[in-house]
Amino acid sequence: MSLFSRLVCFLLLCNFGLLAQDASPTPSPGNAIIDRHLIRETSELSRRFLEGAQTREEWEAARTDLRQKYLDMLGLWPLPERTPLKPTVTGTLELDAVHVEKIHFQSRPGLYVTGNLYRPANVQGKLPAVLYVCGHSGRGRDGNKTAFQHHGMWFAANGYVCLIIDTLQLGELAGTHHGTYNKQRWWWQSAGYTPAGVECWNGVRAIDYLVSRPDVDPDKLAVTGMSGGGAATFWIAAADERVKVCVPVSGMSDLQSYVDDKVCNGHCDCMFLYNTYRWEWTTIAALIAPRPMLFENSGYDPIFPMPANERIRERLAQLYRWYEKKPGDLFDIGITPGGHADNVELRLMAYRWINRHLKGDNREVHEPVQAVIDGQRLRVFPEDQDLPAESLNASIDETFVSLGKPVPPRTHAEYLTWSKTLTERLEATVFREWPDQVAAAVIRDQRPDGQLVLGTDDEILVLARRHEAPQKLPRSPEQRERLWLVILNPDEPEATLPAWVSKTALAGQSTVTISPRGCGTSLAWTQANPPNYVERAHALVGRTVDAGRVYDIQSVARWLHEAEGNELTIGVAGRGAAGVLGAYAALFESSISEVLLVEPPTSHREGPTLLNVLRVLDIPDTLGLLAPRHVTLFNADEAAFRRTEQIFQGAGYESRLTRRSSPR
Numbered sequence: 001m002s003l004f005s006r007l008v009c010f011l012l013l014c015n016f017g018l019l020a021q022d023a024s025p026t027p028s029p030g031n032a033i034i035d036r037h038l039i040r041e042t043s044e045l046s047r048r049f050l051e052g053a054q055t056r057e058e059w060e061a062a063r064t065d066l067r068q069k070y071l072d073m074l075g076l077w078p079l080p081e082r083t084p085l086k087p088t089v090t091g092t093l094e095l096d097a098v099h100v101e102k103i104h105f106q107s108r109p110g111l112y113v114t115g116n117l118y119r120p121a122n123v124q125g126k127l128p129a130v131l132y133v134c135g136h137s138g139r140g141r142d143g144n145k146t147a148f149q150h151h152g153m154w155f156a157a158n159g160y161v162c163l164i165i166d167t168l169q170l171g172e173l174a175g176t177h178h179g180t181y182n183k184q185r186w187w188w189q190s191a192g193y194t195p196a197g198v199e200c201w202n203g204v205r206a207i208d209y210l211v212s213r214p215d216v217d218p219d220k221l222a223v224t225g226m227s228g229g230g231a232a233t234f235w236i237a238a239a240d241e242r243v244k245v246c247v248p249v250s251g252m253s254d255l256q257s258y259v260d261d262k263v264c265n266g267h268c269d270c271m272f273l274y275n276t277y278r279w280e281w282t283t284i285a286a287l288i289a290p291r292p293m294l295f296e297n298s299g300y301d302p303i304f305p306m307p308a309n310e311r312i313r314e315r316l317a318q319l320y321r322w323y324e325k326k327p328g329d330l331f332d333i334g335i336t337p338g339g340h341a342d343n344v345e346l347r348l349m350a351y352r353w354i355n356r357h358l359k360g361d362n363r364e365v366h367e368p369v370q371a372v373i374d375g376q377r378l379r380v381f382p383e384d385q386d387l388p389a390e391s392l393n394a395s396i397d398e399t400f401v402s403l404g405k406p407v408p409p410r411t412h413a414e415y416l417t418w419s420k421t422l423t424e425r426l427e428a429t430v431f432r433e434w435p436d437q438v439a440a441a442v443i444r445d446q447r448p449d450g451q452l453v454l455g456t457d458d459e460i461l462v463l464a465r466r467h468e469a470p471q472k473l474p475r476s477p478e479q480r481e482r483l484w485l486v487i488l489n490p491d492e493p494e495a496t497l498p499a500w501v502s503k504t505a506l507a508g509q510s511t512v513t514i515s516p517r518g519c520g521t522s523l524a525w526t527q528a529n530p531p532n533y534v535e536r537a538h539a540l541v542g543r544t545v546d547a548g549r550v551y552d553i554q555s556v557a558r559w560l561h562e563a564e565g566n567e568l569t570i571g572v573a574g575r576g577a578a579g580v581l582g583a584y585a586a587l588f589e590s591s592i593s594e595v596l597l598v599e600p601p602t603s604h605r606e607g608p609t610l611l612n613v614l615r616v617l618d619i620p621d622t623l624g625l626l627a628p629r630h631v632t633l634f635n636a637d638e639a640a641f642r643r644t645e646q647i648f649q650g651a652g653y654e655s656r657l658t659r660r661s662s663p664r
Helices: 003-016 030-045 055-075 144-157 187-191 194-214 228-239 255-260 306-320 344-359 393-398 411-429 499-503 533-540 545-563 577-588 619-625 642-651
Strands: 088-094 097-110 111-120 127-133 161-165 216-226 243-249 293-298 333-338 442-446 452-456 461-467 482-487 511-515 570-573 594-598 628-635 655-660
Touching: 003 452, 030 255, 030 533, 055 228, 097 194, 111 393, 127 144, 127 194, 127 228, 127 344, 127 482, 144 255, 144 344, 161 194, 187 411, 194 216, 216 228, 216 452, 228 243, 243 344, 243 482, 255 306, 255 533, 293 306, 306 333, 333 344, 393 655, 411 499, 411 545, 411 619, 411 642, 452 545, 461 545, 482 545, 482 577, 482 594, 499 577, 533 545, 545 570, 545 577, 570 577, 577 619, 577 628, 642 655
Parallel strands: 127 161, 127 216, 216 243, 243 293, 293 333, 482 511, 482 570, 570 594, 594 628, 628 655
Antiparallel strands: 088 097, 097 111, 111 161, 442 452, 452 461, 461 511
């Protein structure tokens, strides 16, 4: 009997309380397990407001670096080039006191932004300007800007230039906000692409356009919007200090609300950045201080609940106290009765706040009844044939974020620098706050069928089962015993050795199968598309499910290694995405000395999903980082993994990479 088997028997006999008392234990449901894990994550991050700054001086010293990190989490760092806007007015509606210009510009070549610019009919000198960003109010081909025309009419009638722009999802040239919400575009997370980044950049470039106009005072700019527009107000004002005043309306909750209370299920992807740096969410809004901010909401808004609103208010009030002469000077809240709606009370508070801070005007305001302009009259592109064929709006997710393209090393010396640089970047943006050594898994239970339930990351449970070789293979005295850890995908039955194992070099060897978190029928969580809660909630705390699975693999490998007195070496093997997860585990776990991949995906676009990984490298590069470990590829794409061969050759380890075919 191996030391591994003796250890299991010893624990079972002693009954240290780690094992279930019932002969047929029922594991905790997967939903409860992952919910507890996510709640623990949000609890930790909720203590990180202002990244620990305790004084105004500490905050101001940190702010520049935090703004850069913020832009990075939107996919906007380094900042994109400010390419020519090519602004074009396609027509003007001349109403009694207000003129409406129908305008488009390109925030990046081919990324069209359509909008309506409202201005007084008679302009004298430079006027303060308002950028109004829209929420989710579908108006088809007219664009959602037409649903918020009453804001533009009021501002223009009261001496402002107001530009209302369509969103990417609901504009005249529609893209999508729903990549991870219901379209299964998990590669968005791997690429670090979020439509929130597009909405932010479109807003920044809209400000570029406004300040270029002769009728706009560039020192008097405000931004406001509701719901999705409230979120965009935060994105833009935090990114661009030219915004002097902002009024976000029902646009932000906090992690406790989004994750613990699952409020993120009511939101599409434009409402979120990827929390790479694991911030307390209100830190985003804090980047706006000390500029005046009125934070508005309604008392019974179900997707921006008031308890979260109150927590955000308390945090921001704490920050603004460092700048205000008296409370309410620079930061205030506005609450109205009712649910999620663009109501007149919210609008009047916004008008007053902007008047006060851009004009020094504290008078009461009123909103007269306005005639509604037919949406077709406000179209920038009147007919379908007018839409620009070169528009990239529908496919901007493919090109918006710059992806990593590391040059393969040509020499061993180059390889050492190359691997060090890429590993450091992975640790900084993909596996951030990763432990130097993951703790060994702990036995929680053994089932009657021999399966072990192991605890890896506090609440997380995974399944493992030993499969002994028919007979021990001969080895020399200096050779250490190797055990293969076979990683199962969600579609592979738990505890069962997959058929592909018998067609590889693992045939006849001792193995342990592992179903990492969320895999295996008895510990899987509910999958619902939409809203894909578990996968999207992970990104809000700076993780992905697959990153957690890498952790599980490391933890189980470390446990096996330590259980054998550190004499056992571990090989990891998996089919498809599971094999790639094993490769990442090998990068960070010293006990793993060999990796075998069967039919590996050629790119993280296919999986597995790891936050920002495509901004650093792709799977062929990752496998190159494993040198000088032994790597075996079965049925791997010839062209894609030629790059891996080049890396091993350049490093001087070509003998450590094996490519094979096996019967399918």
